[in-house]
Amino acid sequence: MTQQYRIKGGGQIDRSTDIAFTFNGKAMKGHPGDTLASALLANGQRLVGRSFKYHRPRGILTAGSEEPNALVQLRSGAHQEPNTRATTVELFEGLAATSQNHRGSLEFDLMAATDLLSPFLAAGFYYKTFMWPRAFWEKLYEPVIRASAGLGRLSMQEDPDRYDKGFVHCDLLVIGAGPAGLAAALAAGRAGARVILADEDFTPGGRLNAETLSIDDMPGADWATQAVAQLTAMDNVRLMIRSTVYGAYDHGVYGLLERCTDHLPDPGGKPRQILWRVYSRRAVLAAGSTERPIAFGNNDRPGIMLAGAMRTYVNRFAVAPGQRIAVFTNNDDGWRTAADLSAAGIDVPAVIDSRDALPPIDLPGIRHVRGAGVVDTVGRKGVRSITLTDGQMIPVDGLAVSGGWNPNVHLTCHQRGRPAWRDDINAFVPGGTLPPGMAVAGAANGALTLAAALAEGRATANAQIKELGFKPSRAAAPRAEDEPRESAPFWYVRESTKRAWLDQQNDVTVKDVKLSYQEGFRAVEHLKRYTTLGMATDQGKTANIPALAIMAECTGKTIPETGTTIFRPPYTPVPMGALAGRARGRDFRPFRLTPSHDWAKANGATFVEAGNWLRAQWYARPGEQGWRDSVDREVLMTRKSVGICDVTTLGKIDIQGRDAGAFLNKVYCNGFATLAVGKVRYGLMLREDGIAYDDGTTARLADNHYVMTTTTANAVLVFRRLEFARQCLWPDMDVHLISTTDGWAQFAVAGPNARALLRKVVDSDHDISNAAFPFMGCAEITVCGGTPARLFRISFSGELAFEIAVPARFGHSMMDVLMEAGREFDAVPYGTEALGVMRIEKGHAAGNELNGQTTAHNLGMGRMVSQKKDCIGNVLSQRPEMIRDDAVKLVGLRPVNRADKLIAGSHFINRGDDATMDNDQGWMTSVAYSPSLGHSIGLGFVKSGDTRQGEIIRAVNPLKTGEIEVEIVSAHFIDPEGERLRA
């Protein structure tokens, strides 16, 4: 095919270069500057898809992002993207597009039979028909309906493209680079403001490229090119083309999707699209306007197009949408299309104007049909003739329809602003409260004529930047004339008996709107949901206003009384890939690694995520059959000799100041006033409501210097809470906090040989004997010949244990050293599983017990909550319900039949009681297989558990194993007297 519909001369295309592309496998050619739609039309391809519901043959309706019909699947394989608007796709070499929503070929769609059934398939058909039997909906009806209706298909493969996000800042964001936007950007740019000018098109200029109007005595398109050149030369202006501002958010933040490589055959490893967050101080919305159709019988045939779009194809792309094109209009602007078509050598047999009035412009040789309409059309795969209200038939191969223009108010409504109706232009304009900082100019504001749009763009930008303290430039507004713009409120041709389409993407007709009214769905939001009007990817940009005008007519209300549905972001579709950006797979979130991570990796560790941390869960050794083998060995070896665990992830907060001790006394529920230098104390924090919040140890390194540890999970939260306390609750205290979590590589060295091992590492001038460095001691020391370190004698495992910290840069090396020094003791590294087993054996509470619902009283630490001082949570912790005698208490549990396995989450029921919530006695929080005892053990909360030791109850778990009998025992399974840790 040879672009037989290409007009000789003119257009913003580069005729010196051919671009080869395919549509449904058919080879075609276009030129740089073409969209896929213009190239298809140049090649005479008018049928481009099948409709959503009735599989009607459809062509191209528009020349912009509002396109409801011409949706194609672009590219192939994993790059395939469904529902791409041919009208916005920039043609590139090798582009491969296929049509959507048909079985068999596009020309002979087997599903077109549904069109014959249309009398039965009106709005609400599915709701009414597929109600029974209920279970069939999900399994049968919906899959079948979905397979026959719908739009494109996903590739079902992972998206191989890259996406990115970014942040840009400006004084003034100008949305849209049409006449008003260019005038606004020029004004603000000249005044020195930082301007971002964004436009969804690949050629800025908006309608100037599509029309034949003049500015400053030059063709509008040339003026636009010149304006862009001026803007590009300004350092303070950033022009973002192929960039859609899709949402207006709080505080002047706008969402912007930049399509970086969609116009290239290959993205070259660069992000395909970037989702920008635009921080603006002010914005000018110059989004232009969208033409709306008039509904009449069979108005959806390929070849029937919006009049402004026809003009765009002729003027911008030098493509004739047909050879004989009639114009049907309710306004003056339609006449300009007739003039442009005629000037391009296209035969215009008639202009049919719904108004019984004289022509606004003189078009010699073109018949004017006054006060008439089109009632029907013929031509299944392309319009062949039209029939007018007076019965006369005109043979055509194209029909340009203009129902007037709707200002693109969408972004003005993103923060719940409601548009206002203007009778003089029969359209909604921005009304009520706009997003703060936004002003609207040009056609988007109802200034539908060129001179007005240019003047308004300039004036609005000047007013905006003046508020920011800039001095507007004296440059005058560009000179242009206002074109005739009278219009009539004419929405559909009453005389039509055939289906008249409103929403072509969702196949909603005038009759469907009337049915919706008849069945009581009269509010616009109900109309939308009942008929699916405006719910497709185009969000009803061409359909909504005519539809609600018809609803207004039905209800006898005015259009403004009927109102519009709410406009929400995004203005046009945003791919999920762009929303995800880089946050995919392993890059979904950052990882935090401990200093011994590489060591652990080299030594068989399996890792577990703890927040963003990766922690060694266990270290498998050759021959071990599963994780239990490894964990059991690590526990037994630690308890027998010595084990080493990287505990760097525990939060560390450096606390300094004259009031540091008093501060700690207020944030912990137990006393800290008496903690001596060189000592560590366990501390429990409560929430304001008395519930346990976090626990850890705090060491006093010097008079005014403490180091607090928190749990891994709560490190950030505790830090934030302490900052709040310091800055807001007690600003008169001299306390300073800074996180040192990442600064110190910290290792637990636990087991009977822990001290012997550490003696080989700690420099000999530090005495770490039991007498000199007893349980709960701490000191700043040196190791390995002078490296600064901190030593804490604390134990989570219940063994003789220390935690030794060195600056993180030495962490990897320290792990090597500890293992080397421990070789003679058969030291083992242990992971979080063994850590967990040992803490359960010892009866230490952890996250499962401090779950945000439990109190110190429940944890058996009620006496720790000091009533002698003021601290966070101690008052409310004493509420009667929270200190009931029969409250649940933390206890140990073991299976009566030692071979039984306990399951966390099981609930306790007394023997003989029904397993109902009324008889609930508490729940199992943590379980482990204890290699030390040779059976399963658990911790749990049992009502009055502290007084029920030895009692046998049932652990019920209907979801898993049913139930087993367990005995309530002390939570301290190992060394209940604490002799080991004091050794």
Next chain:
Amino acid sequence: MPDFTLTSAPPLAGYDKSFADLRLTSPADLALVSLALPLGGEDAAQKAIKSAYGAALPVPGKSVSAKDGARLVRLGLDAGMVIFTHATPDAERVVAARLGGAVYTTDQTDVWTGLELSGPTARAALERICPLDLHDSAFAVNDAARTAMEHLGVLIIRTGQDSFLLLSASSSAGSFLHAVETSIENTI
């Protein structure tokens, strides 16, 4: 003679890579010590800082270069940081000794990892991860700010017209480097 010795291995040690007109490096031996001004002792603290470094802490959000090349950054009303080159793990003691107890100091060297990005298109690369406005009019040379990039807390300092020092947590140094490298690769 101790039986064992420890070797230092900061997470991004030795990293130095060029991308077109950009260079990304991990500054060697970057030492950081936080400064906290005692409540009621701010004047004395500033005096001590000035006498030690030849410059007091500037206003929050700014940094100054001291006479010995150290950089003093003010992070908040009572918080600052001194950034300098120092190889051994005693940076805090060195600073504390110079300030004579007038300021609370905490060693932050190993808490952070540093990346210096320099080159004419540095700002364009940072635009992909840094939510802050880095335009000359909003973030001048020597300005400093706390922000977040790719979910990671970052202290960013503009060390020159085309160079930025980025400091982020050392535990996530690998993810941070990946985020910055990706931003560069996506923009060059």
